Amino acid sequence: MKTYTRKEFFKVATATGITFFLAACGISNKKKEKETSAQVPDSSKKVIPEKVPSTNLDLVDKKDPRYETLRKGFNKRFDKYPAIIALCSSTEEVAAAIRYGHEKSLPIAIKSGGHSTEGFSVNDGGMVINLSKLNKVEILDGGKIKVGPGCTLSDLNDTILPQGRLLPAGSCATVGIGGLTLGGGYGLFSRKFGLTCDHMIEATMVDGQGNIHSTKDDDELLWALRGGGAGNFGVITEMIFNTHPAPTVMQGHYFKARKLTAEKAASILQTWMELCTQLPDSCLSGYVLNGSTLNIIITNYEPANDSKLQPLITKLAAVTDESKSSHWGKLAIMLKNHYGSDKPVNLRNSSAGLYKGYNDISSCITQVLEKVITTPGMIYQVDTLGGKVDDEEFKKLSSYPHRGFDFLSELQAYWDTPAQEKRLADSTTHILKIIQQNGITRQYVNYCSIEFNDWENAYYGENYKRLQAVKQKYDPDNNIRHPQSIKA
Ligand SMILES: Cc1cc2nc3c(=O)[nH]c(=O)nc-3n(C[C@H](O)[C@H](O)[C@H](O)COP(=O)(O)OP(=O)(O)OC[C@H]3O[C@@H](n4cnc5c(N)ncnc54)[C@H](O)[C@@H]3O)c2cc1C
Numbered sequence: 086m087k088t089y090t091r092k093e094f095f096k097v098a099t100a101t102g103i104t105f106f107l108a109a110c111g112i113s114n115k116k117k118e119k120e121t122s123a124q125v126p127d128s129s130k131k132v133i134p135e136k137v138p139s140t141n142l143d144l145v146d147k148k149d150p151r152y153e154t155l156r157k158g159f160n161k162r163f164d165k166y167p168a169i170i171a172l173c174s175s176t177e178e179v180a181a182a183i184r185y186g187h188e189k190s191l192p193i194a195i196k197s198g199g200h201s202t203e204g205f206s207v208n209d210g211g212m213v214i215n216l217s218k219l220n221k222v223e224i225l226d227g228g229k230i231k232v233g234p235g236c237t238l239s240d241l242n243d244t245i246l247p248q249g250r251l252l253p254a255g256s257c258a259t260v261g262i263g264g265l266t267l268g269g270g271y272g273l274f275s276r277k278f279g280l281t282c283d284h285m286i287e288a289t290m291v292d293g294q295g296n297i298h299s300t301k302d303d304d305e306l307l308w309a310l311r312g313g314g315a316g317n318f319g320v321i322t323e324m325i326f327n328t329h330p331a332p333t334v335m336q337g338h339y340f341k342a343r344k345l346t347a348e349k350a351a352s353i354l355q356t357w358m359e360l361c362t363q364l365p366d367s368c369l370s371g372y373v374l375n376g377s378t379l380n381i382i383i384t385n386y387e388p389a390n391d392s393k394l395q396p397l398i399t400k401l402a403a404v405t406d407e408s409k410s411s412h413w414g415k416l417a418i419m420l421k422n423h424y425g426s427d428k429p430v431n432l433r434n435s436s437a438g439l440y441k442g443y444n445d446i447s448s449c450i451t452q453v454l455e456k457v458i459t460t461p462g463m464i465y466q467v468d469t470l471g472g473k474v475d476d477e478e479f480k481k482l483s484s485y486p487h488r489g490f491d492f493l494s495e496l497q498a499y500w501d502t503p504a505q506e507k508r509l510a511d512s513t514t515h516i517l518k519i520i521q522q523n524g525i526t527r528q529y530v531n532y533c534s535i536e537f538n539d540w541e542n543a544y545y546g547e548n549y550k551r552l553q554a555v556k557q558k559y560d561p562d563n564n565i566r567h568p569q570s571i572k573a
Contacts, residue, residue, distance in 0.1 A: 142181050143172040145215075155215055156207060158196065159259060161429045162506075163204030167194070167213045174218045176289055176297055176322040183320065184295035186212040186564065193293075193565050195320050197234040198261020202434040203533050205316055205567035206264070214320055216263060224248055228328050229286070234263025234321050239424055246417045251331035253278045258424035263321060267314035268531035269485045271493070273384050273423070276366045276472030278329055282311035283479040287325040292318065293560030309555040312485025313545055315530065317552070317571040318559040332367075332386035335419040336412070338398055340381040340405040347455035350374055353404050354450065354467070357381060358443045358492060360397045365390035366472040373466045377458045381405065386416060431506065433498040433513055436532035436543075437465065438525035439490035449523035453516050457496075460512040462505060464497040486546035487527055495532050533569060540569050 145151050146169055155170045168191060171182035186193045194213045196206035207213055219233035222244040230245060230252065239258035245251065253274035255265050262281070270281025278284070288300045288310055298319070300307035306318070314321060342353060357372050364370055367387035373380045381401060385394060402408040411419075437453075440446055446453075457465045471491035473479070480488045487493075496516060498509035517536050528534070528543035541549045549571070556563075557573040 141174075142178050142185070143174070144182075144185075145170040145172055156213070157429065158199030158201065158204060158206060159427075159429050159432075160200070160202070160204060160434075161431045162433065163207060165204065165207045165209045167208055168210050170213045170215050172215050172218060173322075176291060179214060179216075179219075179291045179320050179322050180295045180297055182212065182214050183291055183293065183564065186214075187293075187295065187562075194567060195263075195316050195565065196261075197263025198237055198259060198265070200257075200260045201264060201533070202432075202531075203535055203568070205533065205569070208567070216261075216320070216322070219322055224250070225325070228330075229325055230328055231323060231325050232262055233323060234261060234266075236262045238262065238265070239421075242417065242420060245328060246331050246420075249331050250328040251278075252281065252284060252326050252328050254281045256420070256423040256425075258421075259427040262324070264315055265531065266324060267310060267312075267316075267321060269312050269487075269529065270531070271468070271470060271474065273335075273369050273386075273420070274329075275470065275474050276364070276369055279473040279476055279479050280312075280483075280485060281326075282483055282485055283473075283476070284326045284328070285311060285324050286327055288314075288321050289323040290319040290321050290559070293562060293564035298559070305555060306559070308482060309484050309552055311483035312530070313548065313552045313555075313571065316565060316567045318556055319565055332416050334388065334413045335384060335386040335416045336388075336391075336410060336414070337419070337422070338383040338385075338394075338401075338410045339408065340379075340401050341407045342379045342405040343377065345374070345377045345379055345458065347451045347458055350377075350379060350454045350458070351450045353379060353381075354454075355443045355447075356404050357401065358440075358467075360400055361469050361471075361491075362442075363393075363397060364469060364471075365393050368394060369469055371466060371468045373464060374454065374457055375464045376461060379405070388413065431500050433496075433506075433509055434532060435496050435513060435517065435534035435536065436528040436530075437494040437496045437516065438520050439470075439487045439527040439529060440467075440492040440494065440525070441490055442492070445525060446520075446523070449519050449525075452519050456512055456516050456519075460498075460509065462498055462500055462509050463512055464499075465494065465516075466497065467492050467494045484545065484548045484552055486544075486548045487529070490527055493529055495529075535568060537569075541571075544569075545571075 173179045192211035194206055194208045196213055197216045199206055216235035220235035221233045223231040237259050238254050254270055255272040266281045290298050361370055367390050368383055368385045370383045457463050470493055475488045496513055500506050530544040537543045552571050556571045561573050
């Protein structure tokens with residue numbers, strides 16, 4: 086695989102017009118060498134740790150040749166060394182691993198796809214439960230599917246799209262369905278169908294003591310796992326989802342504006358946000374400012390909505406420098422345009438607020454955009470939620486607390502050398518401070534950041550107290566934890 090410098094990477098992503106969601110998702114989708122946790126190294130060279138609690142449990146320590154690969158995630162920023170990695174192949178093995186960790190007083194982290202934006206799926210000196218082997222997809226009757234948390238989004242699509250089924254999820258190939266679902270999960274199909282967590286109808290969880298539970302016995306647990314379940318109460322080992330008949334085609338519309346001032350970028354953002362209130366639900370749109378270059382994308386998978394989209398396209402073309410539309414292509418192929426790299430990157434990625442509309446950010450947006458424009462390597466992105474994400478029934482049945490906030494923003498910063506990292510980190514902190522000081526308090530837990538002091542409220546809003554009661558029930562001793570896990 087060709088490796089890209091940051092400069093080359095943006096050139097490719099911009100040229101192909103596929104800079105969307107995380108820019109890390111914008112690299113070409115040719116077959117790539119795999120380096121993420123989804124890859125399970127050769128076990129024939131394994132060195133067995135001295136104390137193995139269960140004959141079947143595969144424990145990997147620092148002496149094991151697989152350790153180096155397994156401890157790493159998608160983000161090269163995190164360089165942590167757990168004492169033990171439990172490579173689990175079943176719910177029972179997860180239970181044995183948790184009991185072992187508990188017995189040894191090891192804090193337990195959980196890794197499905199390894200994309201946590203703060204490296205919460207790995208720790209120093211503790212135990213990591215690695216779920217990359219729990220990655221099967223089974224198609225059940227009635228359009229339901231049973232999925233292991235270690236399944237990646239591309240493997241999921243490859244299995245169910247050919248069967249004519251779709252699970253609305255994120256866009257990047259190597260993201261794990263485990264972490265994505267438990268924090269919400271949005272993507273190209275959420276406005277039409279809802280979040281990934283809204284489709285999870287059953288889950289199996291091993292709690293902090295090593296006991297196995299099904300959500301069939303506890304509606305409150307299912308409610309909690311739909312948006313509040315990432316690394317908080319136990320390890321999810323199996324999920325059952327409702328799916329939809331898969332659309333067959335998709336089209337993309339792309340707009341670009343160059344050499345923008347902060348004022349001009351803000352003015353286009355306002356126009357775009359106002360236009361997005363008329364976006365058909367089969368569409369999703371993203372505003373991506375990378376330095377002084379802006380890319381806007383709209384995707385659509387319902388040709389019947391084309392005529393409703395045309396006025397928006399005309400208005401966006403009038404405020405940008407270039408526009409183009411792709412052909413209507415087969416969905417399975419068009420989705421791969423957004424799959425991106427499965428090669429780890431240096432990335433600082435953070436939620437930058439959920440907004441109801443432009444008024445929420447009008448007081449500070451010029452300041453924010455000015456910082457983005459003057460910080461090479463920094464990207465500010467806003468994506469549309471809304472539509473079915475705001476469904477009242479989904480709201481009742483899930484702990485995801487941001488229904489009604491129809492725009493989700495995030496900051497991304499990429500670098501090649503450690504010297505660049507400090508400058509980008511300082512700019513990220515600066516922007517997050519501006520946003521917070523201007524009353525933006527809601528943040529998406531799947532783009533978590535250790536810079537959110539009030540993270541309990543930012544991620545979970547008024548649901549935090551109710552989630553604490555679930556923590557008290559399933560993990561009162563806080564065996565399952567990361568720096569921002571829910572406290573009993
Ligand atoms: C390149 C990239 C693209 C992304 N694209 C999107 C997108 O399109 N849409 C979107 O909504 N989000 C997106 N995200 C955010 C993504 O959803 C989160 O980072 C998510 O947490 C990743 O899940 P994972 O399983 O890959 O990560 P992991 O690092 O394995 O886990 C993330 C968190 O979930 C917890 N967790 C994982 N598995 C389990 C389990 N089985 N039981 C209990 N807790 C568990 C971990 O403790 C950790 O806190 C993207 C992130 C990146 C880096």
